[in-house]
Amino acid sequence: MIDLILKKGKERSLLRRHPWVYDTAVQKLSGKPANGETVCVRSADKRFLAWAAYSEASTLRARCWSFDENEMINRDWIAAKIEKALAARAHLFERTSAVRVIFGEADQLPGLVVDRYGDWFVTQFQAAGVEAWREDIADILMQQPDIRGIFDRSDAATRHREGLTERVETLRGQEPPQEIEVIEDGVRYGVDVRKGHKTGFYIDQRESRLLAQRLAAEFKRRHGRGMRALNCFCYTGGFSLALLAGGAAEVVSVDSSEEALAMAARNAARNGFNDERAQWVQADVFEYLRRAREAGETFDLVILDPPKFASSHRHIDRAARAYKDINLNGLRLVAPGGDLLTFSCSGAIDVDLFQKVIAGAVIDSKREAWMVARLGAGCDHPLMMTCPEGEYLKGLQLTLR
Numbered sequence: 001m002i003d004l005i006l007k008k009g010k011e012r013s014l015l016r017r018h019p020w021v022y023d024t025a026v027q028k029l030s031g032k033p034a035n036g037e038t039v040c041v042r043s044a045d046k047r048f049l050a051w052a053a054y055s056e057a058s059t060l061r062a063r064c065w066s067f068d069e070n071e072m073i074n075r076d077w078i079a080a081k082i083e084k085a086l087a088a089r090a091h092l093f094e095r096t097s098a099v100r101v102i103f104g105e106a107d108q109l110p111g112l113v114v115d116r117y118g119d120w121f122v123t124q125f126q127a128a129g130v131e132a133w134r135e136d137i138a139d140i141l142m143q144q145p146d147i148r149g150i151f152d153r154s155d156a157a158t159r160h161r162e163g164l165t166e167r168v169e170t171l172r173g174q175e176p177p178q179e180i181e182v183i184e185d186g187v188r189y190g191v192d193v194r195k196g197h198k199t200g201f202y203i204d205q206r207e208s209r210l211l212a213q214r215l216a217a218e219f220k221r222r223h224g225r226g227m228r229a230l231n232c233f234c235y236t237g238g239f240s241l242a243l244l245a246g247g248a249a250e251v252v253s254v255d256s257s258e259e260a261l262a263m264a265a266r267n268a269a270r271n272g273f274n275d276e277r278a279q280w281v282q283a284d285v286f287e288y289l290r291r292a293r294e295a296g297e298t299f300d301l302v303i304l305d306p307p308k309f310a311s312s313h314r315h316i317d318r319a320a321r322a323y324k325d326i327n328l329n330g331l332r333l334v335a336p337g338g339d340l341l342t343f344s345c346s347g348a349i350d351v352d353l354f355q356k357v358i359a360g361a362v363i364d365s366k367r368e369a370w371m372v373a374r375l376g377a378g379c380d381h382p383l384m385m386t387c388p389e390g391e392y393l394k395g396l397q398l399t400l401r
Helices: 075-094 128-132 134-142 157-161 203-223 238-245 258-270 285-294 313-331 351-365
Strands: 003-006 020-022 026-029 038-042 048-054 060-066 098-103 112-117 120-125 149-154 167-173 180-184 187-191 228-232 250-255 278-282 299-304 334-344 369-376 394-400
Touching (some): 075 134, 120 134, 250 258, 299 313
Antiparallel strands (some): 003 026, 098 112, 334 394
């Protein structure tokens, strides 16, 4: 076993069970590990700290598998972690057929993402360690009941940083259909696992989609009419369909992608929503918000769920300005008593900074707003408490007074 020795004082984060070792923390290696090979991480005074997967190319030089010296990282160990992760999410299939069944570090499988859509798994191998176990992981997953195939979407930018090439291919079993249909809280969605964002669908927004559905239903009950809602960066219509299912009278959905809007319209038809209640608008959201404000438009609910504005800490200032811009204009479109659901999926923008940016937008809008809820990913995206970097999705529900 090759030892990875840390510089003096660099063991502190691992003693707190943070699972990452950066290249700047490494003093020396006792040998030449292959990319993805398991190494023994030790302190400068040679104390055992963790078993970790080595990455020769990444600044994140090692990702910890286990902090237990007595464990052996082998196929049986990985199979046990996969089974434990699957069991923890089993209850979610009572309400949805789209579930994140493995979430990297939170499941002690750093760099591995596995989503299940109906009878298919979709994988992302985002680190050298899990890439080294790729074939074993695929075999273990294919042993699960009712699985017809595994499609690999290992095309995220993280692979380049790990020195890995992209893979987009059927890994095991049958080719998935062009669109896999899933059902979430009674709403049907089509998922394109080959070309769609992430693995094809924003599974992490499940709870917020259900909130939107409930807000629409509650609005109709209280006001005797369906709400008028605006869904910005709508992608394939996740929030839009949830709102229509809740009884919204009109949902305007805006996205710059013609392809995404076409799938959104197909998703609406899947649910019998192919009527005048759904409007699909291809436009730049920043420009659309300004035009809508100038036209004096108002909405009972505005949803802002943009793509990642900050891919790293170098882009924080630029991203904060972009979040301020869309939220300032979005706030000005909310009718009195209405709500704003606003999100950031930029990991570099932490919860405190995001709330400060939104507070600044509220101040500049000269509106009075209550923050009534903090929003985030569902329970299939658990936060490893010793690795706060895992909290990438954050959101706020504001009520305009």
